[in-house]
Amino acid sequence: MNAVPSGGQRVVAAETVVSAPFFLRGELVEGSDATHRSRDLGVTFATPKLDLSRAVHPRTEVPPLLNVPLAEIIEFLVETGRRMTAPNNPFIRDCIDRMSSTHILPRAVLEGQVQGAAAYLDQRLLNAVVEQNFPDPRALDQWIPKQDYTGRKSFVRAFAPRLVHVLPGNSPGVAVKSIAQGALVKAINLFKMSSSDPFTTVAILRTMADIDPRHPIVRSMSAVYWRGGDDKVEQVLYRPQYFDKIVAWGGGDAINNVVKYLGPGFQLVSFDPKTSISMVGRQAFDTTESLDRAAELASADVMVLNQEACVASRFVYVEGSQADADRFSEKLQQRIAARAAASGDVRPLDMELREQVNTLMMLDDEYRVYGKTDGKGLVIRSDEPVDFHPINKIANVVRVDSLDDAMKYVNVATQTVGFYPFERMPDYRDRLASGGAQRIVRLGEAGPSTIGNPHDAMYPLHRFVHWMAHEDGTVTS
Amino acid sequence: MAAVIESVGSAVERLTRLVDAPDRYNHTPAELRAAQVAAMNERFQDRVGRIKVLAHRAQEAGISQVRSLEDVVPLLLPHTAYKSYPESFLMEERWDRLGKWLDTIATYRVPPQDRTRIRDVDDWIAKLQQSGHYVSCSSGTTGKSAMLVASKANAWGSGVKLARDRRMFGLAPVATVPRNEATGEAYTAVLQDPNSRRFHYPVPPITVGSLTQMVVLRKRMAEGTATPNELADFERISAERAKAVEDAVGITAQAIIEARRDKLHITGLWAGLYNVAKAVRDLGYAAKDFNPENSIYVGGGLKRARLPDNYREFVYETFNIQPERNYQNYSMQELHSGMPRCQQGNRYHIPPWVVPLLLDKSGDALLPTGAGEYEGRAAFFDLSVDGRWGGVISGDRISIDFRPCACGAKGASVRDNIVRYADLEGDDKIGCAGTVDAYVRGVS
Numbered sequence: 032m033n034a035v036p037s038g039g040q041r042v043v044a045a046e047t048v049v050s051a052p053f054f055l056r057g058e059l060v061e062g063s064d065a066t067h068r069s070r071d072l073g074v075t076f077a078t079p080k081l082d083l084s085r086a087v088h089p090r091t092e093v094p095p096l097l098n099v100p101l102a103e104i105i106e107f108l109v110e111t112g113r114r115m116t117a118p119n120n121p122f123i124r125d126c127i128d129r130m131s132s133t134h135i136l137p138r139a140v141l142e143g144q145v146q147g148a149a150a151y152l153d154q155r156l157l158n159a160v161v162e163q164n165f166p167d168p169r170a171l172d173q174w175i176p177k178q179d180y181t182g183r184k185s186f187v188r189a190f191a192p193r194l195v196h197v198l199p200g201n202s203p204g205v206a207v208k209s210i211a212q213g214a215l216v217k218a219i220n221l222f223k224m225s226s227s228d229p230f231t232t233v234a235i236l237r238t239m240a241d242i243d244p245r246h247p248i249v250r251s252m253s254a255v256y257w258r259g260g261d262d263k264v265e266q267v268l269y270r271p272q273y274f275d276k277i278v279a280w281g282g283g284d285a286i287n288n289v290v291k292y293l294g295p296g297f298q299l300v301s302f303d304p305k306t307s308i309s310m311v312g313r314q315a316f317d318t319t320e321s322l323d324r325a326a327e328l329a330s331a332d333v334m335v336l337n338q339e340a341c342v343a344s345r346f347v348y349v350e351g352s353q354a355d356a357d358r359f360s361e362k363l364q365q366r367i368a369a370r371a372a373a374s375g376d377v378r379p380l381d382m383e384l385r386e387q388v389n390t391l392m393m394l395d396d397e398y399r400v401y402g403k404t405d406g407k408g409l410v411i412r413s414d415e416p417v418d419f420h421p422i423n424k425i426a427n428v429v430r431v432d433s434l435d436d437a438m439k440y441v442n443v444a445t446q447t448v449g450f451y452p453f454e455r456m457p458d459y460r461d462r463l464a465s466g467g468a469q470r471i472v473r474l475g476e477a478g479p480s481t482i483g484n485p486h487d488a489m490y491p492l493h494r495f496v497h498w499m500a501h502e503d504g505t506v507t508s
Numbered sequence: 509m510a511a512v513i514e515s516v517g518s519a520v521e522r523l524t525r526l527v528d529a530p531d532r533y534n535h536t537p538a539e540l541r542a543a544q545v546a547a548m549n550e551r552f553q554d555r556v557g558r559i560k561v562l563a564h565r566a567q568e569a570g571i572s573q574v575r576s577l578e579d580v581v582p583l584l585l586p587h588t589a590y591k592s593y594p595e596s597f598l599m600e601e602r603w604d605r606l607g608k609w610l611d612t613i614a615t616y617r618v619p620p621q622d623r624t625r626i627r628d629v630d631d632w633i634a635k636l637q638q639s640g641h642y643v644s645c646s647s648g649t650t651g652k653s654a655m656l657v658a659s660k661a662n663a664w665g666s667g668v669k670l671a672r673d674r675r676m677f678g679l680a681p682v683a684t685v686p687r688n689e690a691t692g693e694a695y696t697a698v699l700q701d702p703n704s705r706r707f708h709y710p711v712p713p714i715t716v717g718s719l720t721q722m723v724v725l726r727k728r729m730a731e732g733t734a735t736p737n738e739l740a741d742f743e744r745i746s747a748e749r750a751k752a753v754e755d756a757v758g759i760t761a762q763a764i765i766e767a768r769r770d771k772l773h774i775t776g777l778w779a780g781l782y783n784v785a786k787a788v789r790d791l792g793y794a795a796k797d798f799n800p801e802n803s804i805y806v807g808g809g810l811k812r813a814r815l816p817d818n819y820r821e822f823v824y825e826t827f828n829i830q831p832e833r834n835y836q837n838y839s840m841q842e843l844h845s846g847m848p849r850c851q852q853g854n855r856y857h858i859p860p861w862v863v864p865l866l867l868d869k870s871g872d873a874l875l876p877t878g879a880g881e882y883e884g885r886a887a888f889f890d891l892s893v894d895g896r897w898g899g900v901i902s903g904d905r906i907s908i909d910f911r912p913c914a915c916g917a918k919g920a921s922v923r924d925n926i927v928r929y930a931d932l933e934g935d936d937k938i939g940c941a942g943t944v945d946a947y948v949r950g951v952s
Binding site: 381383393397415418440442466467 | 605
């Protein structure tokens with residue numbers, strides 16, 4: 032609520048403004064030249080003026096990380112992870128303080144996320160990521176000699192790219208992952224932070240600068256904020272002369288704004304907005320134990336990051352009678368509520384969502400609602416998916432006669448499909464892929480992922496780099 | 509005047525009867541308060557047993573009496589409640605179920621419907637009208653339309669008494685829904701000169717059916733079941749409509765130039781008014797060519813149209829509109845009553861039978877107000893609404909002044925700086941979680 036422009040009484044006291052510094056190619060930039068609003072909690076944060084020239088690395092200079100061996104980069108990242116989780120890290124502590132005032136998730140969940148995010152900075156893990164993304168990871172460190180069947184010789188390099196990362200704000204883990212991936216491909220990175228988290232990326236980069244302020248990895252990183260879609264910034268920066276690729280999360284307006292700047296030499300690598308679902312076969316109803324187990328596993332998938340992430344399940348297709356679906360729904364609701372309570376998550380539902388659910392309560396011969404619209408977790412049982420996007424601890428159990436009938440609900444926005452029983456997964460994976468899905472997992476395992484596996488139907492690191500060929504004549508025999 | 513309001517009998521009747529009182533805007537909020545609370549309670553007691561969604565609300569909130577403005581807040585329905593029906597009811601043409609949904613928000617029982625005897629949504633609406641349910645439909649800027657049910661008892665229009673000496677010029681396509689038709693008829697009856705003909709904007713009318721067709725196609729696109737040929741047909745129809753809308757500007761400009769000697773009453777939305785005014789100017793005509801007694805009625809806000817800053821003055825100056833003949837209302841499909849624009853103070857006067865409730869942004873709590881101007885989310889209880897619950901939370905951010913207006917009227921008034929919260933949001937938060945809506949292009 033704002034105060035009225037004139038004449039009337041002021042209704043609300045001035046809000047506190049949280050400071051959000053920038054990080055530009057190794058240097059911290061502080062200031063409060065501009066203020067911005069974060070929608071989620073209606074908090075205002077202050078940033079320095081954005082010096083556009085400092086955000087760009089001239090093409091006449093090769094990227095600072097180009098000739099730093101991958102092994103050294105990984106070592107640096109591992110040390111970063113170690114320092115991130117150290118209890119006396121002032122940058123991270125301060126970041127969580129600030130974030131808990133702007134983020135929609137509870138503090139304990141945020142702390143857990145930062146800890147979890149740091150786990151990505153593991154030597155074996157980072158090596159595995161590189162090995163899965165590149166047939167020959169040495170291409171990151173050197174020009175790899177090749178020869179085709181005609182005898183033509185060449186050298187190929189996975190050359191360090193210039194990347195703009197448009198970060199999402201729903202998971203600090205993405206900040207860590209993006210920094211690590213940008214470093215692994217030796218990129219020059221500009222991170223455009225989100226209004227719901229303008230802190231984490233800078234906190235991690237400060238942790239890195241604390242290790243060695245002149246290290247090329249630190250000089251390759253910038254993190255700034257501007258309002259997404261602001262033409263005054265994007266019209267200037269989004270050009271092939273400054274960047275090779277834009278790595279963007281999200282859809283709708285976030286992507287539409289970016290799309291108009293794409294063209295030769297300036298490509299989009301998009302991590303698309305996704306919905307994840309679960310499939311529960313009739314075998315769940317064989318015994319009380321199997322029913323409890325399926326409900327427990329499904330609740331784990333619904334509550335990944337308290338349902339803020341794309342891997343979190345929102346629709347659970349259940350193969351059985353209405354009575355079966357009702358039994359399952361009841362147990363699922365209890366478990367979602369228990370997980371919500373354990374994490375201290377009491378965020379209320381917004382007005383429109385509450386109204387949608389209330390309406391369904393009224394249409395009680397087709398819909399049944401377990402739990403209340405009090406933000407403590409609820410399940411809606413229906414014969415087809417609800418129109419709205421279930422968020423904030425809401426699952427929609429959709430009853431089907433056969434899981435075959437649930438295939439029509441898989442679409443191009445479907446990401447992870449959690450499956451029960453596990454033996455039935457091979458029967459469905461082709462149809463799931465054809466429908467648009469990207470990942471099928473055992474029910475209850477939506478959260479963890481196999482290290483180095485494709486994400487959003489691609490190997491991202493392979494797409495980040497600037498594949499460069501040096502052709503060197505033909506062998507004479 | 510306070511005596512009239514405080515007299516015995518039904519508070520609802522006492523307040524709604526003021527529609528014919530010449531000094532209806534001259535009651536202070538304090539004078540009206542007791543009668544308004546009593547009237548809302550009368551409505552509540554009568555409707556809680558009839559409107560299912562209200563009964564549910566009352567039970568959840570534990571409210572059995574409305575004794576204060578605070579008591580009514582948990583009973584207000586967000587404007588989105590009127591589009592809370594599952595879209596599949598439209599997609600699968602389950603008119604019987606859509607009727608059951610309508611029954612949860614209606615005061616008078618919606619009779620069971622035989623879906624096999626209903627052709628389409630327009631037919632569904634026509635059949636409901638036979639049973640005394642008048643369904644109006646808002647043309648929401650995106651997505652589903654709100655379905656608002658009203659009864660025969662609802663009198664639309666503002667009760668403006670004017671001589672029938674004007675030629676009415678509609679400069680906007682109008683949604684063919686009962687509320688708009690009734691308003692249009694009421695205006696025609698009091699304004700239109702029987703010796704000339706009302707000019708209708710030359711584009712096909714927007715029906716509820718045409719609005720829902722779009723919703724259905726969009727949903728089928730999202731599901732991946734819409735075929736390329738269906739999309740091509742849709743694109744063709746859209747292009748034809750766009751052409752008709754484009755042509756309409758020139759046709760209307762010609763017609764209004766020919767009628768320039770008549771005393772005109774011009775109606776429309778800002779975007780259409782501006783485009784016609786521009787075409788008129790381009791043809792070399794301006795204020796001096798038009799009748800100085802012309803009047804104008806503008807409905808709604810900008811509806812996301814992008815116009816030059818001086819669009820209002822440009823329109824007034826083109827058609828020679830003097831400030832005192834500029835009729836504007838602040839209203840919304842969810843209300844039956846309009847709040848007329850003050851001739852002096854850039855404000856809209858709230859009639860006594862519309863109870864203004866200023867809420868916090870989330871719409872959960874009543875803001876404390878006193879004698880001053882306050883800003884918040886607009887909610888209203890319209891006591892003149894009969895066929896459904898009169899309490900609604902809008903999507904608008906408004907400023908209400910509870911002090912007398914500059915024109916001397918003592919009633920509360922709304923400042924003309926109304927904005928939609930949806931237009932204010934424009935944040936750049938993005939997340940990896942999202943819906944298939946982000947994958948549907950060009951159908952909205």
